[in-house]
Amino acid sequence: MYKYHCLNPIAPVGLEKFDEDFTGTEKVQDADAILVRSALMCDMEFDSKLKVIARAGAGVNNIPLERCAEEGIVVFNTPGANANGVKELVIAGMLLAARDIIGGINWVQEHEEDGDIARITEKKKKLFSGTELDGKKLGVIGLGAIGVLVANTATHLGMEVYGYDPYVSVDSAWKLSRSIQHAKTVDELYKECDYITIHVPATNDTKGMIDKDSISLMKKGVVILNFARDILVNGEDMVDALVSGAVKHYVTDFPTPEIAGVKGAIVIPHLGASTEESEDNCAKMAVKEIMDYLKNGNIVHSVNYPDCDMGEKGENPRITILHRNIPNMLGQFTALLAKANMNISLLTNKSRKEYAYTMIDTEGEVTEEVEKAISQIDGVLKVRVLL
Numbered sequence: 001m002y003k004y005h006c007l008n009p010i011a012p013v014g015l016e017k018f019d020e021d022f023t024g025t026e027k028v029q030d031a032d033a034i035l036v037r038s039a040l041m042c043d044m045e046f047d048s049k050l051k052v053i054a055r056a057g058a059g060v061n062n063i064p065l066e067r068c069a070e071e072g073i074v075v076f077n078t079p080g081a082n083a084n085g086v087k088e089l090v091i092a093g094m095l096l097a098a099r100d101i102i103g104g105i106n107w108v109q110e111h112e113e114d115g116d117i118a119r120i121t122e123k124k125k126k127l128f129s130g131t132e133l134d135g136k137k138l139g140v141i142g143l144g145a146i147g148v149l150v151a152n153t154a155t156h157l158g159m160e161v162y163g164y165d166p167y168v169s170v171d172s173a174w175k176l177s178r179s180i181q182h183a184k185t186v187d188e189l190y191k192e193c194d195y196i197t198i199h200v201p202a203t204n205d206t207k208g209m210i211d212k213d214s215i216s217l218m219k220k221g222v223v224i225l226n227f228a229r230d231i232l233v234n235g236e237d238m239v240d241a242l243v244s245g246a247v248k249h250y251v252t253d254f255p256t257p258e259i260a261g262v263k264g265a266i267v268i269p270h271l272g273a274s275t276e277e278s279e280d281n282c283a284k285m286a287v288k289e290i291m292d293y294l295k296n297g298n299i300v301h302s303v304n305y306p307d308c309d310m311g312e313k314g315e316n317p318r319i320t321i322l323h324r325n326i327p328n329m330l331g332q333f334t335a336l337l338a339k340a341n342m343n344i345s346l347l348t349n350k351s352r353k354e355y356a357y358t359m360i361d362t363e364g365e366v367t368e369e370v371e372k373a374i375s376q377i378d379g380v381l382k383v384r385v386l387l
């Protein structure tokens, strides 16, 4: 029986997909699998029993990926499963920046008891007028699951859309509307656009990518949208830009004490993926990944190990080995099995940067001695024998 623990609430429709070999546990140290959304795991210690973490969502900057890889813990995310939820909120964010909807609604609430509200509305509404999105230029930085949806939808609102992503996947490129203009440099996008939205992961490379230097290249009064992560934007530089008017509105899904009360900032409490549909999609995908890994050894959508899929495990035992990507690992595994007089019916080996994964279907029993001997090979991080 495998045990799973949820560090954040995970949609029941996903958890219901766990079969009879799985049960929930309140004790994280008893878990074979952890499901998580945005809970911070960077300082958490992991029990040696833990085999897998599934992030029901996209961003994995809350999880120590490298340490997990070293400890033989495979980390998954759920690519694209919440992208539509974020896309819709980004479109709402652009509309909130273009029209003073928030100011107008606040004004109505302040005057809700005024018997004359209908008449004074017509006098006061000019205070809250705005502009339209049609005909404006939108720059989308990062054309992954979310960026592509935002870019394509904006074309239907009549916007002229520029896209920038030097690492765009073939899949995303196929999905992108032909009317999106390809910005070859991010500076080109900064110079052209009235609205700029970022959809890249938070990494050491992207941290602080929006700062006083990049803002100085943008049009005065630009609107910047950040539904990716707070650290992509230098908070101090953004406050200065809002105060000076260099940036008209900063629409962000990430409240910080620095930005929350600043005039021109439109701050949302991380609601991008908080829709029934996104939560259900993420939970279902995360549970599927965990079950496939624990029962079949398959890795699909990992962010710290290579994807590797040998299909459903059959009658024969399956040995799965997480190991370093160094020479002669396969040679040692097969030599060891040959010495134990074991036949291999199927073998797959995949690597990703410093780490690799080998799956071996064997004919006949895998003894404890064989399992122990594999785990003692230098460079092996975790061995599992699936019966």
Ligand SMILES: NC(=O)C1=CN([C@@H]2O[C@H](COP(=O)(O)OP(=O)(O)OC[C@H]3O[C@@H](n4cnc5c(N)ncnc54)[C@H](O)[C@@H]3O)[C@@H](O)[C@H]2O)C=CC1
Residues within 6 Å of the ligand: 057, 058, 059, 060, 079, 080, 082, 083, 086, 141, 142, 143, 144, 145, 146, 147, 164, 165, 166, 167, 168, 169, 172, 199, 200, 201, 202, 205, 206, 227, 228, 229, 253, 270, 271, 272, 273, 274
């Ligand atoms: N506000 C919210 O609730 C949510 C926020 N997010 C955030 O949005 C981010 C993006 O999500 P997805 O689109 O699903 O991820 P994704 O992995 O599908 O797309 C990310 C894209 O960014 C590109 N990229 C990476 N570095 C870049 C750079 N320096 N310049 C330009 N492009 C670059 C990649 O090539 C990729 O196409 C996540 O990493 C997460 O931090 C994701 C989901 C919900």
Ligand SMILES: O=C(O)C(=O)COP(=O)(O)O
Residues within 6 Å of the ligand: 037, 038, 039, 056, 057, 058, 059, 060, 082, 270, 272, 273, 274
């Ligand atoms: O998927 C992501 O990266 C998100 O930011 C969504 O976070 P959440 O699952 O809503 O805590």
